[in-house]
Amino acid sequence: MRIGIIIIFHNDEKKINTNSFIKYCNKTERIEFCLVNNHSKDDTYFVLKEIKAQCNNVSVVNIKKFKADNQAIKAGARYMFNHTNFNHIGYISMSILNKTNGVLMTLLETINKNQNAIATYNAMVLSSREVKQTMFQKLFSVIDHLTQLNLENQYIESRLSGKY
Secondary structure: OOOEEEEEHHHHHHHOOOOHHHHHHHOOOEEEEEEEEEEEOOOHHHHHHHHHOOOOOOOEEEOOOOOOHHHHHHHHHHHHHOOOOOOOOEEEEEHHOOOOOHHHHHHHHHHHHHHHHHHHHHHHHHHHOOOOOOHHOOOOEEHHHHHHHOOOOOHHHHOOOOOO
């Protein structure tokens, strides 16, 4: 079971450790990333393109006019729904993360280790809803799902303890 993850970036050039991100993406299986550049004024878009050039499971969407996070997430979701076939697409916004690469890498490791639990939980959430879900209503916040799953891992522990 493959999971799609949309990550929204805005002026995060200096916060992305390109080598770590590339290394992580190349070692993950069954996860496809859509990196969305939300009209950054720095070189974030070029950093994301560099990551894409070195990873088979990464795509990049460039938004040319700044949008609210929910609109940027929808742009990434449109791309993923049009180019891939996933039942589970989650999102992360760098704006709500601690602005360090370490937190992002820890979060990505947590996703990789718990992707089956995330997909199972998401399927349960979707099946509990009585109305048929549209494309955008199927999107889920990765951070919210991990918190609800209450898994023992470094990212959730730091988030719940307030060190996040």
